Amino acid sequence: MKIRGVGLRTLLVTLNAKYIHSSLALKYLKYYVEEHSDLKADILEFSINNNILDMLREIYSYKPDIIGFACYIWNIEMTRQLISLVKSVMPEIKIICGGPEVTYNPEHLLLVDKNIDYIISGEGEKPFLSLIKKISNKEIISTDLGLAFRENDKLSYGGIYTLEDINELVFPYNEDEILLNKDKIIYYESSRGCPFSCQYCLSSATVGVRFLDVTRVLGELGVFINNKVKQVKFVDRTFNVNKKHFLPILKFLAEQDCETNFHFEVSADLLDEEVLEILQLMPKGRVQLEIGVQSTNEKTLQAINRTHDFAKIQKNVLKLLKFDNMHLHLDLIIGLPYEDIKVFAKSFNDVYNLKPHALQLGFLKILKGAKIFYDKEQHGYSYMSVAPYQVLKNNYLTYEEICHLTTLEDLFEKIYNTGKLKSLEAYLIKTFYQNSPFEFYSDLTDYWYEQKLYLTSLSAKTLYENIFNFCKARFSINIDFIDELFRRDILEYDNKNYNMSFLNWNGEKHNEKIISFWRDNEKVARYLPEYKFATWREIKNKYHIEVFNKNVMGSMNQVDGEVILLFILDSGVVKVIAREDFYGE
Numbered sequence: 001m002k003i004r005g006v007g008l009r010t011l012l013v014t015l016n017a018k019y020i021h022s023s024l025a026l027k028y029l030k031y032y033v034e035e036h037s038d039l040k041a042d043i044l045e046f047s048i049n050n051n052i053l054d055m056l057r058e059i060y061s062y063k064p065d066i067i068g069f070a071c072y073i074w075n076i077e078m079t080r081q082l083i084s085l086v087k088s089v090m091p092e093i094k095i096i097c098g099g100p101e102v103t104y105n106p107e108h109l110l111l112v113d114k115n116i117d118y119i120i121s122g123e124g125e126k127p128f129l130s131l132i133k134k135i136s137n138k139e140i141i142s143t144d145l146g147l148a149f150r151e152n153d154k155l156s157y158g159g160i161y162t163l164e165d166i167n168e169l170v171f172p173y174n175e176d177e178i179l180l181n182k183d184k185i186i187y188y189e190s191s192r193g194c195p196f197s198c199q200y201c202l203s204s205a206t207v208g209v210r211f212l213d214v215t216r217v218l219g220e221l222g223v224f225i226n227n228k229v230k231q232v233k234f235v236d237r238t239f240n241v242n243k244k245h246f247l248p249i250l251k252f253l254a255e256q257d258c259e260t261n262f263h264f265e266v267s268a269d270l271l272d273e274e275v276l277e278i279l280q281l282m283p284k285g286r287v288q289l290e291i292g293v294q295s296t297n298e299k300t301l302q303a304i305n306r307t308h309d310f311a312k313i314q315k316n317v318l319k320l321l322k323f324d325n326m327h328l329h330l331d332l333i334i335g336l337p338y339e340d341i342k343v344f345a346k347s348f349n350d351v352y353n354l355k356p357h358a359l360q361l362g363f364l365k366i367l368k369g370a371k372i373f374y375d376k377e378q379h380g381y382s383y384m385s386v387a388p389y390q391v392l393k394n395n396y397l398t399y400e401e402i403c404h405l406t407t408l409e410d411l412f413e414k415i416y417n418t419g420k421l422k423s424l425e426a427y428l429i430k431t432f433y434q435n436s437p438f439e440f441y442s443d444l445t446d447y448w449y450e451q452k453l454y455l456t457s458l459s460a461k462t463l464y465e466n467i468f469n470f471c472k473a474r475f476s477i478n479i480d481f482i483d484e485l486f487r488r489d490i491l492e493y494d495n496k497n498y499n500m501s502f503l504n505w506n507g508e509k510h511n512e513k514i515i516s517f518w519r520d521n522e523k524v525a526r527y528l529p530e531y532k533f534a535t536w537r538e539i540k541n542k543y544h545i546e547v548f549n550k551n552v553m554g555s556m557n558q559v560d561g562e563v564i565l566l567f568i569l570d571s572g573v574v575k576v577i578a579r580e581d582f583y584g585e
Contacts, residue, residue, distance in 0.1 A: 008039075012029055012030060014045055015079055017075070022045060048074060064090075073101055073388040080113060083116065104369030110155055118147065126146070127144060165210070186232045187232075187233050195209055196306065200333065200370055202369050224260055237265065262286065268316045280325070284325040290329045293332060296346065321355065328356045331362060332351055334362065336364055337372075338396060345439075358417045361412060366391065404442070423552065484549065486503055547563075
């Protein structure tokens with residue numbers, strides 16, 4: 001639907017990192033403009049994977065007079081290319097940029113990119129509305145707080161704007177939009193700002209935390225729940241910083257009868273017993289928690305002005321995992337001050353050994369506006385001069401080590417974070433790497449370099465085959481048991497890929513016994529109570545029986561004794577078949 005309203009036509013545009021993402025910032029701008037003026041604004045969201053000429057054509061079809069672009073590290077380069085094309089076909093259009101990527105040092109961007117007319121610096125709702133009103137009314141643009149612009153080659157900059165009372169904001173969704181996007185990630189914030197001053201983070205540039213009224217928050221969350229939204233992701237920098245604010249929200253969510261998942265970023269060491277009790281009562285899948293550990297090295301934490309009690313993080317994470325009702329995602333950052341490869345290895349092992357459901361390894365980015373940007377010489381940082389400004393080396397990590405960790409991170413993401421080789425990974429780490437997961441992943445990374453596999457994009461099948469080849473090269477004497485663990489993991493965790501010829505599948509060897517088992521409804525019903533023989537195709541699609549020479553279901557020390565396993569495909573359920581039921585003894 002094209003823009004219809006009083007004044008000039010305003011279009012709000014951004015390039016999201018993925019299709020499933022959506023822009024909360026643009027929605028805030030749209031609804032603030034429309035609530036506080038007669039002006040209208042339309043939203044147009046793309047992803048960075050869209051064709052740039054297709055984006056240009058869609059923007060042109062709106063015939064806008066003003067375009068506001070939301071700019072982030074993942075889209076700034078492509079956004080500037082798009083702006084250049086927009087100006088080529090619509091030279092009279094006014095271009096306004098906002099977002100964290102242009103908030104800090106906006107004068108420089110205005111000097112180097114003459115296609116950008118205005119920059120909103122900071123929280124943009126009020127400054128953006130004020131600006132488009134003046135443009136629509138052909139008023140003189142003044143140097144207001146939150147605005148930077150160029151006039152006759154002279155730069156004007158009013159500084160960064162912060163909205164004092166975020167309760168002035170309008171709920172940034174209507175029910176039609178929620179229904180349209182209910183299968184995407186819906187972003188929501190109940191607070192702005194962060195109480196901490198971590199040197200690497202832009203949130204440290206904003207002083208203080210401002211909260212939405214809790215009653216309002218509960219009502220707005222009810223809208224998502226009533227519309228059966230799949231996931232609501234809170235963008236609050238530290239959700240659990242103020243107990244009076246967050247505790248009623250958690251209690252409310254625990255009491256709901258719904259399928260919506262709520263994602264929060266929390267500080268685990270701030271969770272007390274009362275909060276843990278409420279989290280324990282949460283229905284399975286109701287919440288998921290992201291916990292930023294970043295490092296366990298005390299000197300590093302002091303250097304980045306971050307304080308946490310890792311012993312308490314350990315204690316609380318282990319409790320949360322025992323609840324078995326939520327997904328836990330922990331974070332580490334590669335490239336922090338005083339963290340060389342050995343120190344990072346310890347941080348990695350410390351967090352890995354908690355066995356979170358996911359562990360994200362992020363690379364430090366030297367962001368304009370973050371405090372570490374001003375200390376970069378002290379730590380010898382070399383980094384990308386364009387977005388995403390990722391670290392290339394520093395006084396503690398060489399470029400070669402950064403490259404090594406880049407490949408290690410990719411392998412870790414494909415193995416640990418997918419959870420598809422759990423038994424094999426645990427066995428290798430315990431048996432050959434003295435319980436050091438970092439040493440295992442580092443050795444696997446070395447193999448990847450030896451074979452130049454880091455240059456190739458691998459399918460799931462070729463990834464598995466190369467991991468198996470790594471095992472043959474490093475642990476040939478144990479390869480038979482490794483083969484068994486590999487088969488067990490594939491069947492349990494990734495059974496769509498189980499037909500791989502490099503593994504020693506034994507279906508043909510035991511084919512007669514398998515056929516006999518499936519034909520005996522009474523026998524199969526001991527393991528599958530609802531089972532009735534239908535067709536062989538249905539059995540093949542739903543189940544798989546594999547005979548293992550050693551007990552792959554036991555502990556890593558207990559590897560003796562044949563075991564017959566029935567895998568219920570696509571469910572992760574595994575059942576042990578008694579020998580007498582399988583062999584008829």
